[in-house]
Amino acid sequence: MSEIHIEIDNVNAYYNGNHALKNISVKIQKKQITAIIGPSGCGKSTLLKCMNRLIDLTDGVTYSGKILIDNEDIFARKTDIVNIRKKMGLLAQKPIPLPMSIYENIAYGPKIHGTKKKSDLDAIVEKYLKLVGLWEEVKGRLNSPASQLSLGQQQRLCLARGLAVEPEIILCDEPTSALDPVSSQHIEQQLLKLKKDYTIVIVTHNIHQAMRLADYVIHLYLGELVEHGLANEVFENPKEERTRAYINGIFSPDLKIDSEENLKGKMCPYNFVYAKQALHNLEDGKILKIIVDDPLAVTEVPRGMEADGHKVLIVKQINKKDWEIVIQK
C-alpha cells in the first residue's frame, strides 16, 4: 500500500566547499510523516531546502545527485521549478507572514496560479483558515495586517497559506521551535490531521516531537545519513550507536561520565586542544564530557574528534549558550 513520493538519491551539497550533505539516499513514503532528526548544523534544513530547491537562492552553494518527486528529477535542468514548488507547502522555523492582510496572505498563492474570481478566492480563504482552525479567530478582521496576529496564529496562517496552493507535500523546518507549548501542540495536531491527505516531512531537533508525529525517521549527523527506518523501530531499537546516543542523550543522561571538562569561554581551536588533552589522560573506552559555548565548537569539535577516531555520543544544547559534547575515547 505504501508508495514512494520523494526519492533522494545520492545527494551531496556544499556551501563554499563545506560538505553539508554527504551521499544522502533515502525514500520518503506518500501520506506519512517523515521526521528528519539530528543535532543543530547536521544538514537537516539543507536537505529540506534541496527538496524544493530553495537552496538555489543561497550564495556559493553547489549540489549533486537526484531527488525524484513523483518520478520527476527536480534537479534536472529542464524541470520547471515553479511547478515543483507549487507541489510543496513550506512551514518555516519562525512564522513569516507576507507583508499583507490576513486575507491576501492566503489568496496570494492561488492568485499567482490563476484564480482570479473574488468569490473563488473568498471560498479558498475560508476553507483553509477553517482547516487550520483559525477562521473563528480572524473572520472579523480578514483585512487587518497578518503581522498583528500572535506568533501561534501566524504559524497557522502560514500553514493555511501553504495549503492554499493545493500542494501534495508539506515541508516543515522546526515549525514549532518559536512557539509556546499550546501553539506547538496545535500545529502538531494539525499535522497529524493533514497526514491523511499530504506527505509531510518535518525537520525537528525535538526527539519527543518526532516520536509523537513520525511514521518514519531519518537521522542525520554532521551531514551523514546515520540511520533511517520506521519510527517505532528506530526509537525502540536503533541499529546505530550514534542514533542510540542521540536518542538516549535526550532521554536519560545517565551515561557514566569518567571525566568532565568545562571549556566555556575557550575559543576554537583551543577548546579542541584542551579536549584532546583531557582525552589523552583517559583510558580507551572511557567517556569525557565537555561543555562549550563557542558555536563553532559545536560542529568543529565533534568533527575533529571523529577524525581522530573517537566516538561522539552526544551533542546537546543545555541552555541558551552552552552545549554539552560527550566523547568516548
Added chain:
Amino acid sequence: MELRRVEESIFKILMILSLVIVMGSLLGVIGTILLKGLPALNIDMLTKTAQGGYYLGKGGGILNAIIGSAYLAIGGTVLAFFLSIGIAFYLQKEYSGGTRLSNLTRLCLDILWGTPSIVYGAFGFTVLMFFHMRASLLAGIIVLALLELPIMTRAMEEVIKTVPQELKEVSYSLGATRLETTLSVVSKQALPGLLTGVLIAFGRGIGDAASILFTAGYTDRIPTSLFDATASLPLAIFFQLSSPLPQVQQKAYASAVILLMVILAISITTRLLSRKYNKYIIK
C-alpha cells in the same frame, strides 16, 4: 567607575548640544521666514500670476511659479521614480549578480549625488543649445529627474536590500516567479521606505534653483505645454530677493513660506501613507 560616569555625562552633553543645534537651526530658519514672510503673504500671491511690473512692486502674485514648480517637481520625481526603481532592483544581488557593472553604476550614482546642481543646469543648457532648443518645462523636468535620480536610487536600493531573504523564500516556495515576488512581496515590504526615498528626492527637486535656471527658464505665464518655459518657486524667491525694493524683497519671504508649506504638506502626506503601509511590514 568615576571615569565612566564622567564619560557618560560628556556624551550626554554632546548629544543634547547636537539636538539643540539641529532644532535651533530649523526653528531659526522657519522663524525668520515666517516673521518676514507672513506679513507680506496675501491671497493675491497665491491666486494671481505675476503681471507686468510685479517685480517692480506692482500687483499680481506668483501663481505661475507655484504651478510651474509643481509641474517641474512632480514631473521630475515621476520620471526619476521610474528610472530609479528599475536601477534599484537591478542593483540587487539576485538581479545583477553583484557584477562589476552594478558596482560601477553605484559609483556613478554616488558621484552624481555629489555633483552641484549648477553643473546639471549647465549640462542641460549645453544640450539645449546643441539642439537649438529653448528652455522649457520638459527640459526642466528632465534635468530635475537627473538631479533626483541618484538620491532616489540609492535610498531605494538600501531599502530593497533590507527585505529579509526568508520573505522572498516564502513567496518562491508558494511557486511565485522572481517577477511576482518582486512586484507583490518585495515592493510591499519596501513600500514605506520607497515612499521616503521618493519624498527626499522630491524635496531636493522642488527646492533646487540652479539646475532649472537655464533649462526651464522663467516667465510670467503658466505653461500650457511641455515646450513652454516655466517659472518656479526657488527662482521666484531668488529674483524677488535680488530686487532693490524692500516690498518685493518681503514677497520673497512670503514665497519661501509657500514653498515651505508645499514641502511640509508633502512630508506629512508621505508620513501618513508610510504609516498606513508600515502596519503590514514583517519585522
